[in-house]
Amino acid sequence: MRILISNDDGLRADGIRELAQVLVELGEVIVVAPDRQRSAAGHGITLHKPLFVEEHDFGSGIRAFGLSGTPADCVKFGISEILRDNKPDIVVSGINAGSNLGNDVLYSGTVSAAIEGSIQGLPAIAVSQCGTEPFDFVDAAAFTKKLIAQVLQRGLDSDTILNVNYPQLAPTDVKGVRITTVGKRRYNNHYDKRSNPRGVEYYWLAGPLQDLPPEPDSDIHAIREGYVSVSPVHFDFTYRQMLDTLKTWSLD
């Protein structure tokens, strides 16, 4: 089996190293990841700059490449260039340091790497470890290994990925696995205004999460309750409910 791994925290992140070391027990592992932190990259790709690539040593026979692009670039480049003649069987993105819950998946580089795998016609999984520093990725990696076996045995529909969020709990406190919907999250955006030593003003995006009541079948609720959350995610762009209404608008 051949597994392509990527992430958005970059090649130096602990989460991707730990994941690679566990998944190499299943077969050949190739890592193609951003050469720096690219969180919240969304589904950006690099069209206007060339991409530079450098090979790194991950040990255990794992080939690892750092790319000067986004997570989606890494998966595209991994499949179309590095593994052009040896397509992978599955794409795994993560393990992200921090959750990717609810509509944060729209901003998530972790999820977008998996989506790119699915656009390229491969089964794909995104994995995030919920909580805060210090992170431990051992349990989430073991779960991912089990999930890969199921994905390869049972298959995923085209244009669909699985988005996994793992709770930050001791193994005995994890209540089980829940299949979930992608919940709603909203932030109270605001910007911190500062001045640099030369008097130039700049802004940092800030603002807390709104405390919305989570829908009971959602990923957000599952994590709050102490479950592993697995959501089937696809990008269905057309809002069909509005097609007929729009046809009555005066646009000609």
Next chain:
Amino acid sequence: MRILISNDDGLRADGIRELAQVLVELGEVIVVAPDRQRSAAGHGITLHKPLFVEEHDFGSGIRAFGLSGTPADCVKFGISEILRDNKPDIVVSGINAGSNLGNDVLYSGTVSAAIEGSIQGLPAIAVSQCGTEPFDFVDAAAFTKKLIAQVLQRGLDSDTILNVNYPQLAPTDVKGVRITTVGKRRYNNHYDKRSNPRGVEYYWLAGPLQDLPPEPDSDIHAIREGYVSVSPVHFDFTYRQMLDTLKTWSLD
């Protein structure tokens, strides 16, 4: 009426200037756009770098700001900071130089600026001029003006935007307006490998569009046939058809 305009081609692009000059006939126009070309930025946001902002002169009483961020950053910043006490009535993104058809909307910074407007609770439109250089944005801008009136009169459902693609045709050759679904597009990705004068290798993303037969109700087909395409777009992440199947997998 107050209109927030953004794009992904950057503040210097002709498409956004032309759009602002036409929409200022409807009311107050505020432009917040990337300070450089940010095509294919997807829904990236800037968390790890501060944002710098500079005010520019667009004439006609239009306030215009160049931001060192992505299209989604621009809309977030415009609503949460510049217009904090005077929320806009609508967000318009464009006019993009080139189409945003089919699942290209996933990569599109133009569409993601509109999506961010809708996440912030505002009606939003993305507008693209199809074709190639030289672009003329006059007809697409006039159409956008008409569409805004309809949107404000009839309203959009929450989390939904309208994605407009305008054909590159003389006004008399435009066949009319079609309400469309978001079609399927696939690229044959490959990478051009080159060496810089110092012998360092680098890669450019390349590769042509696959010639798939377009679905008859799709945006891709409407543009091919000479129509203006208007698609209702939302991001529905949960692939509900798979929820029950997944519950039968062995994951515990």
